[in-house]
Amino acid sequence: MGTLQAGVVPVTPFQQNCTILFDAETREGVVVDPGGDVEVILQVLSENKIAIKAIWLTHGHLDHAGGAMQLREALGVEIVGPHRDDLPLLQSIEIQAGKYNITGLQNCMPDRWLEDGESVSFSDHSFKVFHCPGHAPGHVIYYNDAMKFAHVGDVLFAGSIGRTDLPGGNHAQLLQSIKNKVLPLGDDVGFICGHGPGGRIGDERRENPFLRGI
Numbered sequence: 001m002g003t004l005q006a007g008v009v010p011v012t013p014f015q016q017n018c019t020i021l022f023d024a025e026t027r028e029g030v031v032v033d034p035g036g037d038v039e040v041i042l043q044v045l046s047e048n049k050i051a052i053k054a055i056w057l058t059h060g061h062l063d064h065a066g067g068a069m070q071l072r073e074a075l076g077v078e079i080v081g082p083h084r085d086d087l088p089l090l091q092s093i094e095i096q097a098g099k100y101n102i103t104g105l106q107n108c109m110p111d112r113w114l115e116d117g118e119s120v121s122f123s124d125h126s127f128k129v130f131h132c133p134g135h136a137p138g139h140v141i142y143y144n145d146a147m148k149f150a151h152v153g154d155v156l157f158a159g160s161i162g163r164t165d166l167p168g169g170n171h172a173q174l175l176q177s178i179k180n181k182v183l184p185l186g187d188d189v190g191f192i193c194g195h196g197p198g199g200r201i202g203d204e205r206r207e208n209p210f211l212r213g214i
């Protein structure tokens with residue numbers, strides 16, 4: 001087994017960071033949050049000769065989950081996550097896409113929901129799952145202790161945090177999720193997030209203006 005690597009493919013008009021996590025040696029991996037532009041994702045997978053074992057979702061917003069069913073069909077793999085509290089969001093992707101005039105996105109039904117504290121893996125890379133509601137009720141993040149790496153979806157961004165004005169959003173709950181689930185992972189943990197550049201948890205703890213006083 002080799003090193004855990006990550007590649008980001010921005011998808012949908014929301015420039016969502018669809019993330020391919022893979023093992024450099026076995027070339028096995030997972031796709032996190034295929035929100036759309038599935039042809040582009042498939043092209044990247046084929047160019048890099050990566051065999052996808054599963055689709056992992058952080059939450060049910062259209063830009064994260066809208067391409068999951070199409071990718072599932074194309075690859076013949078299961079959709080894992082998020083937490084079941086995002087079922088209403090996953091079932092309203094087509095309505096939301098209509099409001100934003102985005103075509104081709106589909107409602108999503110995962111093969112398996114995730115619970116706080118369980119683990120998911122591919123090759124020999126194991127990720128602990130944390131339920132982090134606030135941006136979306138069923139939002140989960142994925143943490144790999146060996147590489148001190150987390151995929152935090154739309155919970156935390158470099159210099160910002162997830163918006164909480166969408167259905168199911170709750171600002172106080174989001175801050176609690178960050179305080180109790182994300183920051184305790186440790187200052188040296190690097191993260192990829194759903195939009196924009198990633199970062200390091202310690203930098204956010206010290207400098208992110210939205211985390212002052214939590």
Ligand SMILES: [Zn+2]
Nearest residue numbers: 059061135154
């Ligand atoms: Zn979101």
Ligand SMILES: [Zn+2]
Nearest residue numbers: 016063154194
């Ligand atoms: Zn997003």
